[in-house]
Amino acid sequence: MIRRLLAAVTFLAVAFDASAQSANRTVIVSAAVSLTDVLQQLAPIYQTQTGERVLLNLGSSNTLARQISFGAGPDVFISADEAQMNAVAMRIDAASRVDLLSNQLAIAVPDDRPRTMKSARDLLDPAIKRIAIGDPAAVPAGVYAKQYLEMLGIWRDLSAKAVPSGSVRLALSAVESGAADAAIVYQTDIATATHAREALVIPAAQGPRIVYPAARVLAGPNPDGARRLLAFLRSPEATAVFTRAGFLAPVPARR
Template identity: 40%
Template structure:
């Protein structure tokens, strides 16, 4: 073999080795699955971060988590934002995406449940029974406002308006609302002392040690609080996303959700 032929063979071998290295992971196995992008309701922030760490511990790439109000996330998906999985805090915004054929119907399922509570600073907490006739004005005090997710679009705010309306409390409290862009923002208003009370999910209270539940809204006062999950039709890693959705149903993930204050649903 001439020196020119030897050099050509060496270059071909190098090219083959380089291509193989790109196809194989750092451990010499199959190419690692890409990181998923997960859009999740703001109330899922702490729970999903924990679940993501469990997923990563099993050898998967750490998912990119994006938290905001379900309405904001759904509209971002509708405008073409790249994401693989969506977990909403209500059915409305998942239905909205489904109507646009942006979720895969066979992957949609109700994952979690939650409760709706009135939260106040732990110091000086005065428990109340939430029922018709409750004097919310007395709880708020002169000039005080009730922190809620924006009732026009944020699921927690929509549930809050339903509950207050069915309990005949809405008309009295509507002029005194402090609407926030998502439920965690409403929680923060109470934490900072900018609102004496707020309506949030029961699971949110664990994220604010200085706050406590003053009362829980009757389940009959609002629609069931459900968190549907689904694979998005525009997902760039659909196979890995399906595995992630299945992982959310494992005992380890379920326990993480329970520890965060959610109800884990067994039905699809």
């Protein structure tokens, strides 16, 4: 794992160094993989408006945070939870940090075995033998999934069925390939799937508080570009794109 991480950081360092030579033309963004499709839509819009290219480094938030901790220097980091942003608190510009988005958990099932669930308790059905989730020890989607199942009091009963994945998209892929009977992912992920269907959406008010914080990384080669991109991501135009993709406005902290 460490060897792979160091290799990734070395690769990224080369990419970041290359972009530093054209810092006024490129903004490097390390972002949660659940944002893949929507950021790929927004990147060309931003480039048209500013002339700056957006280079996306997409992955599980915990992996991206480790890359930053090991010295990788993207301009912007967008995490799928607060914990991974907090883990690199000393490496970001705290004043730039914003809660950008929220999301909802949902249960996906294979499209050739569609079913509708009334609640997540339906996962207790003996016919459902494997449930793919992000690794609950590290991957934000898995952390959220475990929190929700604990809220319902069924995590202990379901944990033996849980198949931890390295990212939320890998959990979804397990359902699409038939390797899992169900997956707990984000609702926005199911919208991108070709071989999975939505069995249940967990309303934001009932599930754990999901937050996507974004911030400028201090080691990034293009601080001005980072500020411009963060402002763009909060603009009405970008908000409309996020909304069409199913993302929600940031949810205030619960008291």
